[in-house]
Amino acid sequence: MTYSIGQVAEKTGLSTYTLRYYDREGLMPFVKRAPSGRREFTDDNLDFLDLITCLKDTGMQLSEIRHFVELAMQGDATLETRLNIFKQQQQAVRDQIAQAKRHLAKLDYKVRFFTAACDAGTEAAVSGDCELPGQPIVIDESLRVKKAHPA
Template sequence: MSYSISQVADKTGLSAFTLRYYEREGLLPLIKRNSSGRREFSDADLDFIDLITCLKDTGMSLTEIRHFVSLTLQGDSTLETRLNIFKQQQQAVRRQIEQANQHLAKLEYKVRFYTAACEAGTEAAVSGDCELPGQPIIIDNSLRINKAHTSN
């Protein structure tokens, strides 16, 4: 089946401008054109666009992606090099996930901290070390602000 650039834009979430840009930049070198010069994308092209999006979304630069595409065009003689590219990107994504999990743990602590601070009416009543995952939030009841008395 073949798809127009607008259909591919709808299917991939990329704009037609981005798809044209990718083609100009050598990321989509095998896009066929019909007799009137319009692009005709195949299912294989859609899969390749999905791969490019994946690589880009995981932090690979367009220059690195272009290098990968050029290796793909060279055929089976570059299989090992391409495998190594994917292994390196896989490691990069694992580091990103680890870092994101650390950020998430800190954010979860801060949500608990500020929930307790809102409940206590002051940050001063709340303590705990956000650097330690699962660290309990401690509220000093003597520092609580009674909201009923302060609003008058």
């Protein structure tokens, strides 16, 4: 079965503009064209587009993706090179995950800190070191702002 560029845009969530751009950038040499010049995508092309999207979403530059596509078009002679590309990208994603975990830990602390500050009525009453995971939040009761009680 073949798909038009509009159908592929619907299936992948990529815009027709993006698909045409990818084609111009040499990322889709595998897509055949009808005699009229219209792109005809296959299920295999959709799988490859999914891989391109994955690589892009994990931070790979379009020039690097183009290089990978060129290698893939050469076939089995480039298997080891492509394996190494995937290993490098795999490590890059692991590094991104580790960085995201560090960011999340800091945000978790800040949520706890500001929750305590809201409870105390002031940031001045709250202490704790956000650089240390699991660091307790301490509220100095002498600095707590007394909330007015409704009469």
